[in-house]
Amino acid sequence: xxxxxxxxxxxxxxxxSPTLKAQQTDILRKDVFxxxxxxxxxxxxFSSGGVKAMNYICSELQQADVNIYRQKFKYSNQIGCNVVxxxxxxxxxxxxxxxxxxxxxxxxxxxxxxxxxxxxNGADDNASGTAILMQLAxxxxxxxxxxxxxxxxxxxxxxxEGLIGSRYFSENPMPISDIHQIKLMINLDMxxxxxxxxxxxxxxxxxxxxxxxxxxxxxxxxxxRFDHSMFTDSDFSCxxxxxxxxxxxxxxxxxxxxxxxxxxxxxxxxxxxxxCNYIYDVVIKASNExxxxxxxKSATRxxxxxxxxxxxLNASIGSARQNYHFGNVTGRNGYAFDAGLFMQYNxxxxxxxxxxxxxxxxxxxxxxxxxxxxxxxxxFSIVLQSPLxxxxxxxxxxxxxxxxxxxxxxxxxxxxNVSIRPNDIGLTFSVEMRIGSFGFGVSNRYGxxxxxxxxxxxxxxxxxxxxxxxxxxx
Ligand SMILES: [Zn+2]
Numbered sequence: 481x482x483x484x485x486x487x488x489x490x491x492x493x494x495x496x497s498p499t500l501k502a503q504q505t506d507i508l509r510k511d512v513f514x515x516x517x518x519x520x521x522x523x524x525x526f527s528s529g530g531v532k533a534m535n536y537i538c539s540e541l542q543q544a545d546v547n548i549y550r551q552k553f554k555y556s557n558q559i560g561c562n563v564v565x566x567x568x569x570x571x572x573x574x575x576x577x578x579x580x581x582x583x584x585x586x587x588x589x590x591x592x593x594x595x596x597x598x599x600x601n602g603a604d605d606n607a608s609g610t611a612i613l614m615q616l617a618x619x620x621x622x623x624x625x626x627x628x629x630x631x632x633x634x635x636x637x638x639x640x641e642g643l644i645g646s647r648y649f650s651e652n653p654m655p656i657s658d659i660h661q662i663k664l665m666i667n668l669d670m671x672x673x674x675x676x677x678x679x680x681x682x683x684x685x686x687x688x689x690x691x692x693x694x695x696x697x698x699x700x701x702x703x704x705r706f707d708h709s710m711f712t713d714s715d716f717s718c719x720x721x722x723x724x725x726x727x728x729x730x731x732x733x734x735x736x737x738x739x740x741x742x743x744x745x746x747x748x749x750x751x752x753x754x755x756c757n758y759i760y761d762v763v764i765k766a767s768n769e770x771x772x773x774x775x776x777k778s779a780t781r782x783x784x785x786x787x788x789x790x791x792x793l794n795a796s797i798g799s800a801r802q803n804y805h806f807g808n809v810t811g812r813n814g815y816a817f818d819a820g821l822f823m824q825y826n827x828x829x830x831x832x833x834x835x836x837x838x839x840x841x842x843x844x845x846x847x848x849x850x851x852x853x854x855x856x857x858x859x860f861s862i863v864l865q866s867p868l869x870x871x872x873x874x875x876x877x878x879x880x881x882x883x884x885x886x887x888x889x890x891x892x893x894x895x896x897n898v899s900i901r902p903n904d905i906g907l908t909f910s911v912e913m914r915i916g917s918f919g920f921g922v923s924n925r926y927g928x929x930x931x932x933x934x935x936x937x938x939x940x941x942x943x944x945x946x947x948x949x950x951x952x953x954x
Pocket of ligand 1: 605606639670714
């Protein structure tokens with residue numbers, strides 16, 4: 481029985497699918513050409529061309545029986561409008577969870593170039609994403625019975641003005657009450673130039689099982705766990721910043737990016753067709769996953785402010801000495817060990833600032849005997865962090881320190897020649913290998929002040945230690 485069914489299915493698929501494919505490619509082409517026609521004047525946000533584009537999207541979706549809302553918003557005395565389409569599932573348990581698909585429909589409008597008016601039609605950016613979004617809405621509405629989680633599709637306005645529409649939606653996620661009912665956000669921006677290349681996907685590390693969810697044997701994929709680049713910012717950012725797993729899908733910036741030449745004739749419609757089918761499959765799969773959960777991880781630039789500050793503990797052990805520049809005695813190596821904590825402000829992915837507090841105990845030797853000191857250190861450093869792999873990286877840490885002597889012990893014979901100044905300032909330099917929550921490396925200190933208020937010798941302190949670090953929240 482099942483064999484016969486499989487064969488019948490196969491014959492049906494083989495006979496239907498080429499026509500379906502052709503149909504979908506034609507629909508995508510028609511939508512891109514319409515959105516890029518000169519009468520829409522480059523779909524600039526808050527312009528009459530933008531309103532025309534919005535009305536076209538609405539009427540197309542209404543014809544396909546998709547439930548839509550026009551979500552109007554005000555921005556510096558102008559009115560923008562997101563088009564929100566909702567495909568509700570009937571599943572008792574999961575229908576209140578949502579998968580959001582987004583694409584911005586606005587572009588740059590008309591500009592004056594050397595006395596000529598030039599229309600920026602924005603075919604790849606982002607009539608392509610809008611067309612796939614519209615087609616997905618039509619197909620999801622038709623295939624509602626296949627859904628467990630519900631689907632929201634949003635054509636965002638005013639992305640080019642600074643992600644205005646998507647930010648508004650993320651603050652007012654009509655028609656749902658809580659933004660965190662959205663379990664997955666998929667953003668389409670510039671998806672018209674596949675041309676046999678791999679489809680670029682980033683952010684799959686934000687969701688548990690992201691790799692399995694987004695893998696496919698039907699289309700070439702280049703999947704990254706996180707989107708770190710500030711140059712590929714788009715509507716997913718506002719959602720990623722709310723720690724909602726947010727996936728960026730694009731064919732890259734191969735098209736004439738933000739140029740008037742970005743036209744509908746150059747688009748790869750076969751590629752768009754394949755992308756549309758791929759996202760359809762992923763969304764149906766995600767909609768039916770028993771659990772769709774955030775991994776709790778995100779790109780540094782999407783971390784909340786509180787995550788930008790990390791704390792750590794450190795300890796080191798090594799050698800210490802007093803350096804004599806003139807005088808009649810020489811210093812010999814002793815030892816030093818210290819322990820402390822630090823706070824680090826991760827300003828960028830590659831650059832952080834660190835301040836700490838450490839207690840150091842050191843022993844240094846000179847001809848008259850040995851001296852023990854306990855010091856408080858306040859190091860402040862610049863941290864250059866380079867990720868080598870997901871959880872492995874290299875840190876270069878350099879900066880300065882302030883030291884205060886807490887107590888000291890020296891033989892009375894030494895006291896004739898040495899009288900220690902209570903404070904020192906100096907330079908630090910460390911190299912550290914980061915593996916997960918730990919860091920291992922070497923650290924050097926070099927004191928700049930003469931420690932000796934006493935008679936003959938000029939003394940500078942230095943130490944070189946092996947260091948271990950534990951990051952409490954990384
Ligand atoms: Zn764009």
